[in-house]
Amino acid sequence: MKKRTLLFILLLIIYSCSSSDDNNNNSNLFNPPKWIQGTWLYIDNEVVVGGYEFTSDNFISIIGENQLRTNFKELLEASQSAGNTPIVDEIITETEYSFTIDQGINSQRFSFYKVSSNKIETGDSLIIYTKQ
Structure with a gap:
């Protein structure tokens, strides 16, 4: 009985340690923290100039007063359906979410930095975005 208990505990420890807590270990194209x-x-x-929306598996760009949205997950899934292999390389920390979208011919880089719990800034400008 002791051997079975020990074996069970050992298997439980091995199983619980085998999966990484890294935010980047699944098959989603995007994995925003x-x-x-x-x-x-x-x-x-009082006019929306632009912004971004992040879900657990998506990145959406918002442009202008009419809030025109570009859904990057849908764009990349359409690219995959057409036979392409887009790659999203992410950097995820407690204060940074950056990623590069590589579609072979072109690539785009986005960087976001946490200023506070309700403010972020991008890597290419001094614009502060406020959480809604």
Whole structure:
């Protein structure tokens, strides 16, 4: 009985240690960390200039007062359906979410940095986006 109990405990330890806590270990194209999930907008004089929306598996760009949305997950899935192999290379930390979308011919890089629990900034500008 002791051997079975010991074996069970050993298997439990091995199983629990075998999966990584890394946010990047699944098959989603995008894996935004929890701290950035939600809608972030830059508003100037009460007009939405632009922003971003992050879900657990998606990245959406928001442009202009009419909030035109570009759903990157849908775009990349359509690219996959057409036979392409887009690659999303992510950097995920407690204060940074950056990724490069590589589609062979072209690549795009996005970087977001946590300023506070309700503010982020991008790597290419000094614009602060506020969580809605």
